[in-house]
Amino acid sequence: MEKGQKVGVLDVHAKYGESYQKSGYDLLRAVTHWKPTEVDKERSNDPNDKVTATYVLDEGFYQLLTLFDFASPINVEAHLQMWREAVGVQMHFNDIGWRIRALALTVLTFTLGAIGYAYINFGPAHIGAWEVSPALFLPFVGAGLWCAFWFADRGWFHKLLVGSVKEGADQEEILSARGVPTNLGGYITNASPIKFKHWKYWWGKRKGKAVEWHSSLKLNFFYGIGLLLLGATAVAIAIYGPRPTPMNMPPEVPVVNNNITIVPPVPSVLPTPPKTPSP
Structure with missing residues (x-):
């Protein structure tokens, strides 16, 4: 030594x-x-x-x-570029997610409109001894499409978004350790969840833990509302049954009043009499 x-x-x-x-x-x-x-x-x-x-x-x-620091020196500019790319990928997957949700809402709107049209304009269908409205089947078709959108959003692109967020967080940690303060992902992660405070008894004692809804739970809640709406529509159609058609409605009884004379409407412009040929 x-x-x-x-x-x-x-x-x-x-x-x-x-x-x-x-x-x-x-x-x-x-x-x-x-x-x-x-x-x-x-x-x-x-x-x-x-x-x-x-x-x-x-x-x-x-x-x-x-x-001692045994790690080899890093290229700060390269890691900064990797962080920019990670943020760009996050924006890309986030944009895809919102496009999927917008298309899902459009399909849901058209499904509800088709249910109303079918319930009003189509007669009952007979399934054995049951008489149901054809509109009863449309909520199940809409629910299948709605679940397909949920899978593409929550089970597919959202997972890719989470992976890109983790990559961005890793790059931010490396850059911050080398004197480049970057914490965009950390701020977004902390501000993103919906936080529910402790609920209280009427005498002021608290019960339960504070609940935080992160992006995954918020997505499930969003698609759960659509399923609940379609399910409630199907239940309402099943309970009220098919809409009566004019053929099975009771005939209307005409009201006769001999003191009223029905006069056809007079046209606003009188027709021109045909011309007779001159001798």
Whole structure:
């Protein structure tokens, strides 16, 4: 260690591994290649004969990681570009998600309109002894399409969005450790969830834990509302039955009043009489 300090080499003393008091240490001194003067100097308790190490490990080898940075230098500009790409991918998948939801709402609107049209304009269908409206089957078709949109959104592109967010968070951590403060993903993650506070009894005692709705739960809630609406429509049609048609409606009784004379409307423009040919 003394020679290393003379030539400018960093030295570290592994103090945690000192074994002066062990029985085999005398044998080590006897077979060492050191010169007798060096052995006597090492055995001496004189502080002037001791070499003070630049760094001391008094607990374990792991302390080297706190003293030196063994990682190779990183290219900050490259990681900054990777962070930009991650943010761009997040925007891309987020845009796809909103396009899917907009298309799903359009399909839901047309499904409800088709249900109303079929209920009003089509007569009942007979299934065995049951008489049902053809509109009863349309909510199930709409529910199938709605679930397909949910799978494409929640089970497909949303997972890709979450992966890109994690990549952006990793790049932000690397850049922040190198003196480039970037925490866009962290701020968005903290601001995104809907937080419900503890609800209270009327006398003021709290019960339950605070609830946070993150993006996955909010997506499930969004698509759950659509399924609930279609299900309620199907139940209402099944309960009220098919709409009566004019054929099975009771005939209307005409009201006769002999004091009223029905006169056909007079046209606003009188027709021109045909011309007779001259002799």
